[in-house]
Amino acid sequence: MEAKQLISQVEGLRNAIRQKETKVNELRLGTLDSISSYLYPNFFVKSLNTFKSTTITNRIDELIEPFNRGSLDVIFMDSAFKDEINGIYSEKEVDEEPYFLVYSKDNSLINLDKESIDPCALQKMDLLMYPKYCPIHQRLIRVYQDLQINPPKIVEIDYGESMIAMVANSNYITVLPKSIAINKVTADISRLKMKEFEVTFTRKISLFSRDAHVTEMVNRMMKEY
Numbered sequence: 243m244e245a246k247q248l249i250s251q252v253e254g255l256r257n258a259i260r261q262k263e264t265k266v267n268e269l270r271l272g273t274l275d276s277i278s279s280y281l282y283p284n285f286f287v288k289s290l291n292t293f294k295s296t297t298i299t300n301r302i303d304e305l306i307e308p309f310n311r312g313s314l315d316v317i318f319m320d321s322a323f324k325d326e327i328n329g330i331y332s333e334k335e336v337d338e339e340p341y342f343l344v345y346s347k348d349n350s351l352i353n354l355d356k357e358s359i360d361p362c363a364l365q366k367m368d369l370l371m372y373p374k375y376c377p378i379h380q381r382l383i384r385v386y387q388d389l390q391i392n393p394p395k396i397v398e399i400d401y402g403e404s405m406i407a408m409v410a411n412s413n414y415i416t417v418l419p420k421s422i423a424i425n426k427v428t429a430d431i432s433r434l435k436m437k438e439f440e441v442t443f444t445r446k447i448s449l450f451s452r453d454a455h456v457t458e459m460v461n462r463m464m465k466e467y
Contacts, residue, residue, distance in 0.1 A: 321446040
């Protein structure tokens with residue numbers, strides 16, 4: 243019993259030392275644009291002046307590669323890609339949301355009577371998405387691989403506003419996380435609609451660092467904002 247208490251005291255001392263040594267203004271933060279824009283905008287506005295640097299990108303590799311090299315200390319990204327992180331890391335899941343299909347109200351290929359859409363129906367449609375660097379694109383491909391069926395035809399476009407405009411004016415569709423889908427549809431409610439998928443197709447967002455203390459510290463900061 244005494245040995246356990248001693249170990250606990252030593253660990254508490256280590257955590258206290260880490261807390262003193264870890265300075266927020268020395269941490270380099272990285273995030274996906276969709277996370278900073280639609281899930282935690284207040285936190286990331288504050289981060290611009292709080293952290294040493296804040297990197298915002300649409301490319302998952304522009305977070306993972308710097309994190310693996312040690313040039314980013316904390317990253318926010320889809321949990322599905324954590325297998326690409328090298329070495330020991332600390333993870334804190336901070337959010338989860340489903341993906342939605344976004345389409346034009348005039349889209350003649352969508353069954354408007356159904357509240358959701360199944361993967362086989364999606365196979366027959368033309369899909370507009372960001373290029374393969376995009377985590378949404380990669381996640382969709384993985385879902386179809388798990389189902390052991392071919393994915394729909396994907397046309398790649400690297401500009402988000404153009405993609406939404408094309409969807410609103412054609413039979414093209416796109417797939418977006420719920421937070422982004424709601425933002426885009428409500429901004430053009432007269433032309434756009436959204437549907438959920440019948441299969442479980444969710445996005446889990448995690449905070450990653452190399453130190454559990456840093457992970458918890460940043461997580462607490464997020465809740466404060």
